Amino acid sequence: MRLLTTTLALAALLPTALAGQARYSASFGLTGGTKLAQDRIFQDIQITQRLAPTVTLGASLPVSPRERAGLEIALGFGKTQVKEAGFPTVDGPSYKTLGFTAGVDGPLLGPLRYRFGAGLVKYLASHEGIFRQGAPLLLTLTLGTDCHIYTAGKVGVAARLRYDYQRFSTDELRSAGFARTQDVHRVGLGLAIEYTR
Amino acid sequence: MTRPNLLALAAALAAITGVACSDIVSPSRTQRYDWRLVVNYDSAGLPLADTLSFHWPRTHLPVKIWVEDQFGVPDHIREGIRLWRTAFLYGEWDGVVVSDSNTADVIVRTVQPPPLTIPASVPSCVGATDVDTVTTRFQLRVPIRVYVFPSIPGAPDLDQCLRTVSAHELGHSLGLFQHSTDSTDLMYGVPRIDALSDRDVGAALNAYHFKADMVPVRP
DSSP states (O other), rough: HHHHHHHHHHHHHHHHHSOSEEEEEOOOOOOOESSSSSEEEEEEEEEEEEEEEEEEEEEEEESSOOOOOEEEEEEEEEEEEEEESSSSEEEEEEEEEEEEEEEEEEETTTTEEEEEEEEEEEEEOSSGGGTTTTOOOEEEEEEEEEEEEEETTTTTEEEEEEEEEEOOOHHHHHHOOOSEEEEEEEEEEEEEEEEEE | HHHHHHHHHHHHHHHHHHHHHOOOOOOOOOOOOOOOOOEEEEEEEEEEEEEOOHHHHHHHHGGGEEESSSHHHHHHHHHHHHHHHTTOSOOOOEEEEEEEEOOSEEEEEOOOOOSSSSSETTTTEEEEEEEEOTTTTTTEESSSSEEEEEESOOOOHHHHHHHHHHHHHHHTTTOOOOOOTTTTTTTTTHHHHHOOOHHHHHHHHHHSOOOOOOOOEEO
């Protein structure tokens, strides 16, 4: 929680730090992803993630006539599900994800802009299930595109598509004997409000 | 989009594609002992035995446990719940101590166990679990009755003994109906260790992912 508070406080300070042609954005959307882990005890077990409401704050500055560099902070509210053949699907632990990525964006085609970046994503969860020994901090790579659908002066609205990749594991999984990591791919769709100063 | 940008984007995609091809590898979990209940029955005059598995259905969780408040046994049962919870990764089992014995799935008494139960005997105390399969073999009558009793009141190791036996009997109540033959397991017939071994964890996980033959019924 302290990490979340600190990050949001830093984001709030960005407007004074990045004067000029800075662009700020806030978006809300849903993020879905592939399984977090898999197991086999007589039959296959999958730990999947439900669609997570996600709030993203961003700020960027121009670094060339066409490209901008910036930061995005994304807070997702996720929940796991345990799926096992022959057993009812049940809810697993809930978690939050706090992603912090630095990236570059630029024009792609017409109203579309691309974005790619890298950063960290911290899982925040109560100590239960696969998070019993704590939730991980993972490296993440992101790709995405924004489609500007409305602009009026300094304010605009954009549809936002984000993809990210991470290699997931937890201390609990490792201590239970799991080897390697699980590739996790997430895709998020959202609507962003942008303000260019 | 400029050519350098396209190249950068392509490089990022290639990097992600290149690394994104691995799944986590689960442990083998071959360390276990048999947990199933062997039930003798009569089939048209022919004596037969059936080997049956039980686990609490996930819709039934948390298992409600009522504990007689003597000798500090409620605290030992709570410790046992916390201990067994750690055996499970996916919330397959959970228990909670309740105050109303009428709604309990498991009743823990602090009296001398009756005969014909699964006993566990340690010098200072004894424990037992009564598993009643009714007449159909495929129905487990609840509440399951557990007994934890100080056989030598005031013994210096009584508290430790009650802790170990409480955790052991809780293991029976969650579906481990046989004793391990390895003295380093909590579910050994004469338990000496109040921690879960890899074999205890393996047996519990196997019990909860094996198709159950028995369902809990409340008369």
